Amino acid sequence: MPKITDQVSDSGIYLLEIIAPDDFYTAIKKYEGRKFPKGFYYYAGSAQKNLRKRIERHLKKSKNIYWHIDYITSRFDINKIFIFNNEGKDFECDLVAELLEHFGLISTAPGFGNSDCNRCDSHLLYSERQLDYNHFISRYHPIVRFIPSSSETF
Structure with a gap:
């Protein structure tokens, strides 16, 4: 397996695929008492700098909780990471729009992970089923697909 640093530039956009095997609740006050269904979550x-370090941080189980997504990544494994090297911040929202429109993902947590965005309802999307990778990757060339091994899940 290639190391993250071999394939990742210093800036860009990423998409985390997280599998929740069971329904769950988070400790985020905004979503207190709200049940998140089991399934596939895409964040x-x-x-725009230190992309490698950001991804490595997401892979760590033990970390200070800072972002909404930390509540989920500290609990569940990241199954796959799609990396869009050198893409600007606007592409993050373009990607969310594409996932909603063409891949059938839905926003189940308004305001999750997008406090600095006024375009999207949420940057956390949900599906009962896993993305069709072939279709997804064919729409976005070049793309780096990173599958963390257990030794890379800190």
Whole structure:
């Protein structure tokens, strides 16, 4: 397996695929008492500098909780990471719109992970089924697909 640093530039957009095997609740006050259904969660994020470090941080189980997504990534494994090297911040929202329109994902947590965005309802999307990777990757060339191994899940 290639190392993250071999394929990732210093800036870009990423999409985390997280599998929740069971329904769950988070400790986020905004979503207190709200049940998140089991399934596949996709989180679109941006790092306009230090992209590698941001992804490595998401992979750590033990971390200070800072962002909404930390509540989920500290609990569930990241199954796959799609990386869009050198894409600007606007692409993050374009990606969310594309996932909603063409891939049938839905927003189930308004305001999740997009406090700095006035375009999107949420940057956390949900599906009962996993994305069709072939279709997804064919729409976005070049794309880096990173599958963390257990040794890379800190």
